[in-house]
Amino acid sequence: GGGAEIEGAKLGGAEIDFNAAPEGDWQPFDPTLAPAPGGTxxxxxxxxxxxxxxxxxxxxxxxxxxxxxxxxxxxxxxxxxxxxxxxxxxxxxxxxxxxxxxxxxxxxxxxxxxxxxxxxxxxxxxxxxxxxxxxxxxxxxxxxxxxxxxxxxxxPPDLAPVDHEYIFVQHEYYTGDEGEPGDLGKMQRDEWDAVVFNGYVNQYVHAPIDGIEVGERVRAWIVDNGPSENSSWHVVGTIFDTVYKEGAYNLRPDDGGQGGSQALDLQPAQGGFVEFTFDEEGAYPFVSHKFSNAGKGAMGLFIAGDPDLGEIGGH
Ligand SMILES: [Cu+2]
The missing domain is CATH 2.60.40.420 (Cupredoxins -  blue copper proteins)
Incomplete structure (x- = not known):
């Protein structure tokens, strides 16, 4: 020990290949949020x-x-x-x-x-x-x-039904060696290897969220569980008309202001939801728009309608 750190050197712990694909039997974490069960x-x-x-x-x-x-x-x-x-x-x-x-x-x-x-x-x-x-x-x-x-x-009281409801828990991984627990030292130094939604790197790139029709209303709940990194949750190609953050509505479509929101900003241990629709058939990536993290696993895809997926990435 004691050697100077080399810039760009491996931090230690298992290395993640952000371009790799999961094996065929891999099952994604279901992001669907079911309604509250009956009863109190x-x-x-x-x-x-x-x-x-x-x-x-x-x-x-x-x-x-x-x-x-x-x-x-x-x-x-x-x-x-x-x-x-x-x-x-x-x-x-x-x-x-x-x-x-x-x-x-x-x-x-x-x-x-x-x-x-x-x-x-x-x-x-x-x-x-x-x-x-x-x-x-x-x-x-x-x-x-x-x-x-x-x-x-x-x-919140009188929460209106929507066509699709999802939950995305954003959190980091700080890899230890393969098969070992995460590295506490890396956690203490904010040296995360990955930022993910619901437990798996680029999960909903590998398993895009489809079954959404153009014009249908989507509510996405986001909770930033950190432990240490923030979220700027954004969907490429749409605008939020409803934003609920930390117990209060910041934006509602009927509030008279005709405002839109582009990202839900959350610090660790904060949460809320956003609502939106897709106006055109196609693919709509979602990311944390703290963009270094979008390249470290904080990315997914919504699919609206039934587009030709062969076109994805062709731009
Ligand atoms: Cu514990």
């Missing part, structure tokens, strides 16, 4: 685990998970609903849970539980919003950066 009480049980998962074509890491997935399961409900979440630690290290959608004491519901232990975390959703949840066990940066995070969607 939601009982959920999650297992907390550590397991090796593919995060990019040919790259696996030992991620730490809520219920075996990265991001963890999305919860959805309405203001006033009661969520009773039982977490069981089926891993080999301490873990915990912190719902930003809740108002509870940190030293009680959010306490770390050891392997084999369970905890019941009950909260009333007192406010609408797009909320982060995460493991808060020290070092919290490592547990979030290694996959232990997810989203809670609490609908």
């Amino acid at each position: 009480e939601h009982e959920i049980s999650w297992s907390m685990t550590e397991e090796v998962m593919e995060i990019a074509p040919g790259v696996t890491q030992e991620v730490w998970t809520f219920d075996g997935q990265v991001p963890g399961p999305t919860l959805r409900g309405k203001v006033g609903d009661i969520f009773t979440v039982t977490i069981t630690n089926d891993g080999e290290m301490g873990h915990s849970l912190d719902f930003h959608a809740s108002k509870v004491a940190w030293n009680d519901e959010m306490r770390t539980i050891q392997p084999g232990e369970s905890l019941v975390y009950q909260f009333e959703a007192k406010h609408a919003g797009a909320w982060m949840y995460h493991c808060g066990t020290a070092p919290t940066l490592h547990h979030i950066g290694n996959g232990m995070h997810g989203a809670v969607v609490i609908d």
Whole structure:
């Protein structure tokens, strides 16, 4: 050790090839957000685990998970609903849970539980919003950066139905060696290898989101789970006519201003939704418009109508 760092040198950890494609049996994380289930009480049980998962074509890491997935399961409900979440630690290290959608004491519901232990975390959703949840066990940066995070969607009152609803959790990866946990040192230095939507590099480039017709209304919920990087969520080729961020509408089509929005800006642990339509048949990339990250996995594609996909990339 002790040698000077060489500019452009490999940071260490598994290297991601951003031009590689996943194997044929790869399954994308379904971005569809289902409506809130009926009823006002939601009982959920999650297992907390550590397991090796593919995060990019040919790259696996030992991620730490809520219920075996990265991001963890999305919860959805309405203001006033009661969520009773039982977490069981089926891993080999301490873990915990912190719902930003809740108002509870940190030293009680959010306490770390050891392997084999369970905890019941009950909260009333007192406010609408797009909320982060995460493991808060020290070092919290490592547990979030290694996959232990997810989203809670609490609908604002009178949320109108739309034709398509999706959720995109933006987060980073800081690769450790192949099959090993993410690198805490890289997390501490903000040296992310990838910025992704819903757990996988360029996921919705590899599995474009189709089935949307021209003129249909799309609502996309975005939560930036970081742990450390922001999002400037943008869809190439359309304009948002509705923007809801951190519990408030910034823009609505009936507010008289005829305004449009080009990007939803979120810092880590912020969330919201945008609504838009596609006016022409074709492909519409979505990115974080902090553009260095668009080249590090923060990109996807919507397909409107039934265009000739052979034309993609021909411009
Ligand atoms: Cu954890």
